[in-house]
Amino acid sequence: MFLCGLASMVLGMMRRGPDILDHFGALLRDNPYAPDPHYSSLEDSLSRSKRLAHVKVCLGDVRLDADVGYTAIAHVDGDGAVQRLRQGRMYA
Numbered sequence: 001m002f003l004c005g006l007a008s009m010v011l012g013m014m015r016r017g018p019d020i021l022d023h024f025g026a027l028l029r030d031n032p033y034a035p036d037p038h039y040s041s042l043e044d045s046l047s048r049s050k051r052l053a054h055v056k057v058c059l060g061d062v063r064l065d066a067d068v069g070y071t072a073i074a075h076v077d078g079d080g081a082v083q084r085l086r087q088g089r090m091y092a
Contacts, residue, residue, distance in 0.1 A: 028052065033062050033074035033082070060084055061091065068092050 028034045034057055043051075060082040061069040069091045074082040085091065 027073050028055075028057070031073060033072045035075070058082060058084075061086070061089070 028036055034055075036052075056076040057073050058076050059071065059073055061084070062072045062074055062082050063070040064083060067090075069085075069089050071085065071091045072082075076082065
C-alpha cells in the first residue's frame with residue numbers, strides 16, 4: 001500500500017496537464033462551450049453519465065483569435081471552435 005501511494009505521488013508530480021477531469025459530468029453543467037439542453041437539477045450522477053455517454057468533448061483552446069488562449073472543455077462538433085493546446089502559447 002505504501003508503494004502504491006508513493007507511485008501515485010511520483011506520477012502526480014510528472015503530470016503536465018491540469019487535474020480537472022475527476023468529476024467530468026459536473027464540468028459540463030453551465031458550460032458555455034459545451035451546451036447541454038437536457039440539464040435537470042434533479043438528475044443524479046448515474047443518469048447524467050448515461051445521458052452523456054456518447055458526447056464527444058475535448059480539453060482545448062477556445063479563444064483562437066486572442067493573444068492569450070483560454071483552456072476549456074468544449075464539444076467536438078467539427079466546426080473548428082476548439083483547437084489543441086500548443087506549446088509556446090500562453091493560456092488563461
